[in-house]
Amino acid sequence: MSEKIKEYPGVRIKTADLRAGLVPLVKYKPEAKYAWSAGIAMSRFLEELKNGRILASVCKKCGRIAVPPRVFCEFCFKPIDEYTYVKDTGKINTYSVSFIAADASRVKEPTIVAVIELDGASPGMGILHKIGEIDWKEVKFGMRVKAVWKPPEQREGAITDILYFKPIKEGEM
Amino acid sequence: MKKEVAIVGVGCAGFQPVTPELSYKEIMFEAAVRAYEDAGVNPRRDIDAFITCAEDYWEGFSIFDEFVPDQLGAVLKNLFTVSADGLFGLATAYMLIKTGHFDVVAVEAHSKASDILTYEGIVNFAFDPILNRPLGGHPYYVAGMEMMRYLCETGTSPEECAQVVVKNKRNALANPHACYGAKLTVEDVLNSEIQFYPLKKLEISPISDGCVVFVVASKDAAEKLTDKPIWVGGVGWCTETPCLETRDWGRAVHTELAAKMAYKMAGINNPVKEIDFAEVCDMFAYKELMHMEALGLCRRGEAGQLVKEGVTERDGEMPVNPSGGMLGMGYALEASGLQRLLEAVLQLRGQAGKRQIEDIETCVVQTWRGIPTATSAVAVLSG
């Protein structure tokens, strides 16, 4: 700022004017639709979700069991050696509690979101999912959780075949 | 020709009309593994920078480079996106190496065009939202208008444009990376459906999927890695203007300026004499002619005649698109330039198999970013 600069450009539009329709606008809805090829690893992963199982990939060089699976080990830069299943239980690595929807509007029931480190995968291998059957104030770091699946006939081979993860109570499992 | 920056490795996966068996990550991994093997480098250890050339709406993701590092071996390394054709990635690699701070750089570009369900909708989305887009319609009207003006200004005939299609699709028959090869006649092309008058169906490159990765190195690194480096003598790139209203429709000014830059860098004074063959953008048949003229491979208005006389055939004096071009290999979105570069490198290395052109030393590669842009890049290479 140069102190030499007296004035900065930019013509502000007031939000009220926008809402009142006083600002001329051209509106547009783009056509941008896709059918992404899921590919080798993710096609298998989705298929296994339908079966109620979580597929992971194994690199024997670094010994890492990674989820979601991939055809390569990104650290060793080689093809993975095999697939394996990991458990549908795990522990909460981190979590947050959302009170807003995608459009930034408020929601009544907050959504609890977490990164869940799955049992059977290498340490730190988490997936993103929701947490249910618990009050958000009760959620803790390191809490043990288990997947709640859709009934088999309703599954479609999607990450949403798992409805959410719920806390494992003392004595369960 | 300067010998400061060289291509030392190349890998290609594709090109095919559809690739349902592979995700974009898997197709990129395939090309990258081939390129690194070809160059004899380990990306986790030997590569100083990675460049991916991509545009979000081609992919269906925002911030596409999020999804790139793993399959290129670039985790916790310095990868970035150039939002342009792969040849701009080569130009960027050239600059990085010339700073003296980078020795080996990887350049990647790919197309998963078959994942796109609304190709026209996405091209339309590139138009000026206020001035042009509200008119609606198929975006290729711009190509029809440009071809019309080009024919009018240069006196090029529809037959000459059709001959480009015949040549390139026939060249593609000898190219294992090409999926749109065909034996056609000029009549076949002229009789194909008129879609954007005067542009006909067979004069339009269909889309294809694929990925190309290059490994580029400084002189010192290149000489350690390979005994057959392909030198990048010059690079040039230019945007004329994005405005449809204020551009020159009868000639490719952007290519003229990009070529001027690249030739100056490479010390090329007389391209007709010094260039042995060319790989240029032929997304639409007339574009090959327009680009030949802009590259100074012939005088303005003369390209059509040369094609007709067979000068640009694989065994002619100035072969153009021995690979089969985009008409033969398909329009691979931002990988189109690297598709051209791939052929250039294979030819200069003497690895072009049945398509091999004899006695070649220097070639020019050109790419245009497609509708609605007026942007292109040029590279001069020598063996």
Place this chain on the structure above:
Amino acid sequence: MATDQITNPLKLRHWFGHMEPDYAYTLGIAGERFFRELKENGRIMGAKCKKCGKICVPPKLYCEECFEKIEEWVDVGTKGKIYTYTVVYLDEHGKKLEKPTIYALIKFNGAYGGLIHKIGEVKPEEVKIGMLVEAVFKPQTEREGTINDIKYFKPIK
């Protein structure tokens, strides 16, 4: 380049989705004025760069070449010449149109640039480069301050 491939084509999955957001674009400083003139006065304006003297259509806030701010606006009239054109037989999804559409770049006397628009009231085979055309406006009450306030350009008899 995995060590295995999926060999049953029925097991290959595609995942469907789209880029969701919709858009509302401001017309910009120059655009607001240009489209107001179009809507309210049925005038096509150009902007004259004081440095290079070029009259730019459509008008811009700045000269594309000199990069100077442009403040002088001039009326370039509603009549122009076809600089180039095409006849389009496909719709925006690539399907065959029942009736082809003619697109053209129309240049105005003494101005740099022009307007991309449709050509109407003429058969495709009669259109020529250099043909004189004039803007056909929508009735004023139907105009919305967009490029479509001009319905199309038609040949001047």
Place this chain on the structure above:
Amino acid sequence: MFGKRKVAVVGAGMTLFRRNLKETGKELCWEAAKMALDQAGLELRDIDAVVLGTAPDAFDGVHMKGEYLADGAGARKKPYMRVYVGGGTGVFTANAGWWHIASGMFDTCLVICEEKMSSCFPHPAYAFHTIFDPIMARPLGVTLIWIFALEMHRYMHVHGIKKEEIAQVAVKNKRNALDHPCAQLPAKITVEDVLNSEVLCWPVQRLDISPTSDGAAAIVLTSEHMARQLTDNPVWIEGVGWAIDSTYWTNRDLYYPKYVECAAKMAYKMAGIKNPPKEIDVAEVYDPFDYKELHHMEGLRLCKKGEAPKLTVEGVTERDGDLPINPSGGLLGVGNPIAAAGMMKVCEIFWQLRGEAGKRQVPGDPRTGLAQAWGDLMQYGSVIIMRS
């Protein structure tokens, strides 16, 4: 093998940052670029090459928006390139400008960053949904704030950091922004105001985050001999760095931005910096959320892991502290038109090192400054180091 060339910053410019600006993206580019050229005493015809940085096309609503913006960016008939690394774009674009000159290919380069987020309708938040993996994340209804809240929470958990410590960053930056003529959300607020603001996604609250904005910012870079002709006090780009981490962000520990450390190491090495806290006089650290300033200070090795909150509470990062961080007011105060916000930070360091920052000037004649930005799926770091 090549003689390494020095690169100078000789001019900077920016527009106001606001929720909605009337200008088109092209017009915003022109306004910022024109100001930067005027400041440098150059005209467009003196410029050899143009580099543009802008974040997702999904904000402005134009596919290949780099192409669309070209004329406003002054690229007509020039070598023109767009680089793009998500939120890290702003600082990264300056790095790209650096290699245009450092390579010896060009003597002058105009570097512009633009974002017009307001085009995205009805709310720019929709565009953020498209940055996620369509198979693993989008079906869950994921939002950007979700994942940053996950990262913030992990960071707080590992180091035992309290929200009131983090809130101090928002208080400082919004106050600093009171002195910035382009600022969108300057304010005098208290830690209590932050803690009492609406909870969006625990632990993220309304006053923890930066707004969505429209705006542009630009700098002019030249080679050494050009710089000597143009000005008596050029600012030199002495180090650049960038790094990306894995796409699989749920496979990493989010408590520490390793990628920022990698980027910083690259830049420090180039600039010959061995002890960053001692050698950096002023830093513009990426702060779209208040915790990110702390997170990034640690990644940049401006302090030890987990130590940034303490330094902030003690006032070390205030404008008159030992290690001034975000004297501009940062993204929290000045606004966050993504790429332009990163470039605003580069502009701020330029002005600070020239002693031209006016009311925002940090005392003690700063000689070495750093700007950093962060992007993608919590995976990108870009860093630039400048010296007067």
